[in-house]
Amino acid sequence: MKRSNAIGLLFIILGIVIATIFQFFKSDADEIAHLSQTMQQALQVKQLDTQLNEHALKAASFRLVHFDHIVQTVRQLSDVRQSLQQSVQRLPSQLTQRFTKLEAVIDQRIDQLERLKDKVALARNSSNFLLKYLGMNVDKQSGEIALKSLHAMTELQAFQLFPTRQRLQATQDILNQLTETLDREHAFQIVAHHLQRSFELTQDISAILNNVLANESQEAINEFVSHLYAVQTQRQNLSNGYRYILFAVAVIIFIALAYMIVRWTKERHRAQEAAQLFEDAVDSMSEGFAFFGPDQKLVFWNSTFARLHDPLENRLYKGMSWQEFEDTQKEVGFLLQSELQKDGSTLDLTCDGNWMLSANTHMHQGGYAVVRVDLTEQKRAQDQLQLAATVFQTASEAMMVTDKDDIIQMVNPAFSKITGYPEREVLGHSPTLLSSGHHNAAYYKKMYLDLQNTGTWQGEIWNRRKSGEIYPEWLSISTIYDDDGEVLQRVSLFTDITSRKKSEERIHYQANYDSLTDLPNRNLFKERLNHAINMARRSKDRLALLFLDLDNFKHINDTLGHLLGDELLHQVAQRLRSLFRESDTIARLSGDEFVIIINEANYDPDLQHLLTRLLECISLPYVLDGNTAYTSASVGATFFPDDAQSGENLLKNADAAMFKAKEMGRNTYSFFTPEMNSRAQERHTLEVALHKALEKKHFLLHYQPIVDPHTQTVVSTEALVRWNDPEKGLISPEKFIPAAEDTGLIVPMGEWILRQACADAAHWQQEEGLNVGVSVNLSSRQFMRSDIYGLVKDVLKESGLPASKLTLEITESLLVEDENEILKTLRKLRDLGVLLSIDDFGTGYSSLSYLKRFPITTLKIDRSFICDILSDNEDAALTQAILSMAKSMNLKVVAEGVENAGQAEYLKERQCDLIQGFYYSKPLALEDLLLSLKQKKLSA
Ligand SMILES: Nc1nc2c(ncn2[C@@H]2O[C@@H]3COP(=O)(O)O[C@H]4[C@@H](O)[C@H](n5cnc6c(=O)[nH]c(N)nc65)O[C@@H]4COP(=O)(O)O[C@H]3[C@H]2O)c(=O)[nH]1
Known part of the structure; x- marks a missing residue:
């Protein structure tokens, strides 16, 4: 039998026992209560009986005026007797018999009382009669008889009061005497008769009273009561006995129950412990385990199972049906993939990326043992192993x-x-x-x-x-x-790493060497210079740094083209290499700038000799693709530790010394002196001041008219920037444009110039009604470093100036840079309708082929050709050639720097389209220009 069933049965038995005991106690208590009630009734009977005795006594002694009390008490007695009779019926038969006896006694007693009442009533009537009779007839008789009658009456009454034997005799004697006397006195015979009668009645009353008082009833009642008491006591004892027995039984049951409860508790505890142990053991399993009972309801699952079913989001609960479990899985899309295995299990991929082997075993008692083996790590390891194998094979x-x-x-x-x-x-x-x-x-x-x-x-x-x-x-x-x-x-x-090493070497080379000359570049030079300084510092040697800049290289580059310019630089590098020791470092800083670090150098004549040889070597002719070219070098020299302690300062010094050599007429060398520093300082100061001037808007534009010599009308103007320094006044662009280009300031400055020039030209076009255009200089660096096309487009839109009224002046050097990009930008500008002019034409690259490719509209002959046009045949011929070529190419020509009428006339005769120069007007401030234009004071 199952423990739960046993406990149930036990409790049922216990319930029955308790109910029986309760029933028993209830009936026992009823019985005892009934007995006690019967006893009370019996005692009541006894009490009433006693009362009846008292009433009888009083009645017999004529002390009762009436018999109401007797009647009432008898009635009560009858009622109580009736109740007692009913009560007795439920009592044992021995009591019934006794009660029957008691009833007979009571009946007898009631009879006696009835008789007593009658007798007493008769006696009292007789007495009353006698008294009345005697009272009425006392005068008719002798006093003796009356006295004797009264005496007899008195005796009789005394006897009635105390009916003793002596008094009976005495009363009898008196009555006898009276009777004898009365026989003679006939009139009083009736008295005698009544006295006799009263006497007899009194005797009867006394006899009845004696019977009444004989206490038979009391005996019977006592006997009944004592029997009843005995029964009650016996019943009580029996009840007590039962109580003890039941108490003992209850104690035994309680002990048994307590024992069983303790045992069961222990067993339950043990079972719980065992269950807990089982749960802990199952819970600590690395496999997920769940059990669905015979009713297909979820009974238990371990933490691994919960973890593996994490996506079900705590929706597992005890009592969940198998169907519900499967539905929930489907609802959350728990299984992404499920492969049936040979053994009937499935290899599942869950939605949170876990792999698990699932087996649901149907138990023979019903229900499922659900086992999930987490194969995620194994699968991962397998995958990794496979990956590792693949990597191993394919790496x-x-x-x-x-x-x-x-x-x-x-x-x-x-x-x-x-x-x-x-x-x-x-x-x-x-x-x-x-x-x-x-x-x-x-x-x-x-x-x-x-x-x-x-x-x-x-x-x-x-x-x-x-x-x-x-x-x-x-x-x-x-x-x-x-x-x-x-x-x-x-x-x-x-x-x-063969190829990596090669590319590393290439990268190192590119980072540290100049590909054109194979010489160290600025980067490596700095490194070498610092290293050389450290070495010289340690060995307390002196080192010299030479800064070499080719003279007129720009010109060579412009005239021969950059390819031959590059070739020239290459040859210069070779010559330098041949001159210096292996231990010295020759580097190309940029363009035509070279530096040489000479270790262990002295001021001795050897160095001067070396410098002289250097100049001679550089100035030897160069053969460049069949052309012979000449150049020279300006060299600055400085010493460590004499002139500076750091590489940076040494370089600045050498640069300053090189500038000095340039100033000294080029093709010479110069040693650094402290005074040279001030020049470099000046340049730095200029750069700082330029920044400030741009911020504070200290620049302004002057406009120089460009005139059509044939009509003597101003067709356009050239915008020329001025720096209006609060202290130094107007500063020429030639002094600050190069510095602005070097520092990159030319970009914001050029943007401002273009905006201002277009705004001014739009103003005089629209507000002043002057159909005059404007030319704006664009520096090559500005062109290269910013989005010129976007800027021009914006500025034209903003200002409202027609594109055809804007000429952009560029230099020839721009056209030899990155041709494609430049060409694209120039074409876009031209498409906008902007005119493009080549400034300083004739001074640079002499190949004219680019003029065909680039969308140029105007050529501006450099003023260096114009100034000697009348005296120098070469300049005149060149000017003539430019004019003819321009005509054939349908280009306009502007001659700038025209200072006199002869030059103007000369150019006009040769069909030069436009003229610009002091001859017509110097560059003017805007107001002055407008004034001149309005007054048409432009003809010379
Ligand atoms: N001796 C002489 N000179 C004459 C005569 N007619 C004009 N000039 C001067 O020649 C220069 C012409 O400008 P440029 O060739 O573009 O040469 C300009 C141009 O290269 C540059 N520059 C001036 N303004 C700007 C500018 O706004 N942007 C850029 N990027 N460069 C500018 O500065 C250079 C010098 O400008 P400026 O000092 O204004 O000098 C102006 C002008 O004053 C003449 O009859 N005789």
Whole structure:
């Protein structure tokens, strides 16, 4: 029997016992209560009986005026007797018998009382009669008789009051005497008769009273009561006995119950412990486990099961049906994939990326044991293993696994590809078969020690391929240890870094060398200079730094083109190399600037001699693609530690000295002196001031008219920037434009100039009604460094100036830069309708072919040709050639720098389209220009 059933049965029995006991006690209590009630009734009977005695006594002694009390008491007695009769019926038969007896006695007693009442009533009537009679007839008789009658009456009454034997005799005697007397006195015979009668009645009353008082009833009642008491006591004792027994039974049951409860509690506790142990054990299982009972309801699941079903979001609950469990899984899309296995289990992929093996076993008692094995890690490991195998097979890095004795166990295809050794030729061999002999024993010893100490080593190593070729590789070795910390295997990974080394070298070269001359560039120069300074500081030597700038290189570049310019630079570098020692550093800083670091240099004549030779060497003719070109150099020289302590300052010094050499007429050298610093300082100050001036808007524009000599009308103007310094007044652009270009300030400055010029021209066009255009100079650097097309488009839109009224003046040097980009931008500008003019035409690159490619509209002949046009045949011829060529190419020509009428006339005669120069007007402030234009004061 199951424990729960046993407990149920026990409680049922207990309930029955308790109910029976309760019933028993209830009936027992009823019975006892009934007995006690009967007893009370019996005592009441006894009490009434006693009262009846008293009433009888009083009645017999004629002390009762009436018999109401007797009647009432008799009635009460009858009622109580009736109740008692009913009560007695439920009592044992012995009591019934006694009660029957009692009833008879009571009946008898009531009879006696009835008789007593009658007798007493008769006696009292007789007495009353006698008294009345005597009272009425006392005068008719002798006093003796009356007295005797009264005496007899008195005696009689005394007897009635105290009916003793003596008094009976005495009363009898008196009555006898009276009777005798009365016989003679006939009139009083009736008295005698009544006295006799009263006497007899009194005797009867006394007899009845005696019977009444004989206490038969009391005896009967007492007997009944004592029996009743005995029954009650017996019943009480019996009840007590039962109580004790029941108490004992209750105690036994209670002890038994307590024992059972304690046992059950212990067993339950043990069962709970066992269940807990089971749950803990199941809970600690790495497998997920859940149990659905025979009713298909979820009874239990462990934490692994909960974790694996995490996406169900705590929707598992005790009592959940199998169907509900499956529906919930579907609802949340728990299973992404499920593969049936041979053993009936399934390999599932869950929506949170876990893999698990699921088996649902149907129990023979019904229900399911649901087991989930988390295979995520295993799957991952498997995948990783597969990945590792794939990586091993497909990696471009060579991999080699050696055992603890340094014997090759595994190599991958990349190993064979790099080393040229197929796997079978290296397995079982030592990696030393790859040794190139490039490294000494110390190198390998260091590697071995590192591996022993840290388990890893990495670095560059040169090995030998099967073909015998030596190559560099980047090798990383790591060690795998066993559980005891002993070396198990070593894994070596290496890549062939031949090409990387080459590209590193290339990158290093590009970062540090000038590709045109193969000389160190500014970067490497700085490094070398600092190194040389440190060395010189240590060895307390002096070093010299030379700054060399080619004279008129720009001109050569412009005239011969940049390819030949480059060739010239290349040849200069070769000449420099041939002049200086290997230990000296020759570097190209930029363009035509070279620097030379001379270690252990002295002011001695040797250095001066070297400098002279340097100048001579540079000024020798250069043959460039069949053309002979000449150049010279200006060289500045400075010394460490005499002139400066740092590389930066040394370079500044050498630069300043080179400027000095330029000032000295070029093709010469100059040694740095402290005064030269002030010049460099000046340039720096200029740069700072320019920044400030731009911020504070200290620039303004002057406009120089461009005149059509044939009509003598102003067709356009050239905008020329001025720096209006609050202290120095107007400063010429030639003094600050180069600095603005060097610092990049030319970009914001040029933007401002273009905006202002277009705004002014739009003003005089629209407000003043002057149909005059404007030309704006665009510096090559400004052109290269900003989005000129976007700027021009915006500015035209903003100002409202027609594009055809804007001419952009560019220099020839711009056209030889990055041709394609420039061409694209110029074409876009031209498409806008803007005119494009080549400034300073004739001074630069003399190939005219670009004029065809670029959308140029105007050529501006440089004023250096105009100024001697009347005296110099060459200038005149060149001007003529430009004019003819322009005409044939349909280009307009502006001659600038025209200072006199002769020049103007000359140009006009040769069909020069436009003229600009002091002859017509100097550059004017806006107001002055407007005034002149309005007054048409432009003709010379
Ligand atoms: N001796 C002489 N000179 C004459 C005569 N007619 C005009 N000039 C001067 O020649 C220069 C013409 O400008 P440029 O060739 O573009 O040469 C300009 C131009 O290259 C540059 N420059 C001036 N303004 C700007 C500007 O707004 N932007 C840029 N990027 N450069 C500018 O500064 C250079 C010098 O400008 P300026 O000093 O204004 O000098 C102006 C002008 O004053 C003449 O009959 N005789």
